[in-house]
Amino acid sequence: MLREPVTSVVDAIAGGMSGNTGRYEKRLSDLTGLYADADAHEALVRSTSDPVVYDVEDFKPGTHSGDLIYGVTRMNPGRIGREYFLTRGHIHAKADRPEIYYGQKGRGLMQLESPEGETRIVEIGPQTICYVPPFWIHRSINVGAEDLVMVFAYPSDSGQDYGIIENSNGMRHRVYATDTGGWELVENTAYTPRSSEIARGLMKTYA
Numbered sequence: 328m329l330r331e332p333v334t335s336v337v338d339a340i341a342g343g344m345s346g347n348t349g350r351y352e353k354r355l356s357d358l359t360g361l362y363a364d365a366d367a368h369e370a371l372v373r374s375t376s377d378p379v380v381y382d383v384e385d386f387k388p389g390t391h392s393g394d395l396i397y398g399v400t401r402m403n404p405g406r407i408g409r410e411y412f413l414t415r416g417h418i419h420a421k422a423d424r425p426e427i428y429y430g431q432k433g434r435g436l437m438q439l440e441s442p443e444g445e446t447r448i449v450e451i452g453p454q455t456i457c458y459v460p461p462f463w464i465h466r467s468i469n470v471g472a473e474d475l476v477m478v479f480a481y482p483s484d485s486g487q488d489y490g491i492i493e494n495s496n497g498m499r500h501r502v503y504a505t506d507t508g509g510w511e512l513v514e515n516t517a518y519t520p521r522s523s524e525i526a527r528g529l530m531k532t533y534a
C-alpha cells in the first residue's frame with residue numbers, strides 16, 4: 328500500500344512536534360528504582376507534586392519491518408543526590424535495530440552498554456547526531472541546566488526491552504555530578520553482569 332508523506336514541525340524549545348500519533352510522559356514516581364539514592368528519590372517525590380520528568384511525542388506509521396518511527400523527547404534538568412535525571416533505558420527487543428538521536432536543546436549524554444558490559448558515553452548538544460548502533464543498551468541523561476530536547480528515529484519493528492537493565496540491577500556505571508560542575512562515571516556496585524550465554528543470545532540478527 329502506498330502511504331502519503333508526513334511532515335512534523337519540531338518545537339525545539341518546549342519539546343514535542345506536530346503530526347504525532349502518540350504521546351507519553353514519565354513522572355518522578357515512575358522512575359522508582361533507577362537511582363542509587365532511593366531515599367532522596369522518595370523524598371523528592373513526597374516534597375514535590377510528582378512532576379513530569381520527561382515526555383515523548385512520536386509518529387508511528389505501524390510496525391512494518393523497514394518502516395521508521397520518529398519523534399521528539401524532552402527531559403527536565405534535575406538531580407537525585409549526585410545523579411542526573413535520566414530515562415529508564417532499554418535495548419531494542421530486536422536488538423540488532425539501531426537508533427538516531429539528534430540534539431535540539433540542552434546538554435545530554437547517551438549512556439550505552441554492550442551485552443558484555445562495556446560502557447560508552449556520547450555527549451549530545453544542539454545539532455549533534457548520535458548514532459546508537461545495533462545491540463547497545465541505551466539511556467539518555469540530562470547533565471545540563473535546561474531541558475534536554477532530542478529528535479529520534481528507529482526502525483518500526485525494534486520494540487523495547489526495559490527488563491534488561493532491571494535484570495542486571497542497573498547499568499554497569501552510574502553518571503554522577505562532580506563538585507566542579509562536570510560529571511564522572513562511577514561503578515554501580517549492585518551491577519550483576521549478564522552471563523556470556525545471555526550476552527551471546529542478544530547478538531542475534533533478525534529478518
Ligand SMILES: [Fe+2]
Pocket residue numbers: 417419426465481
Ligand atoms: Fe531505543
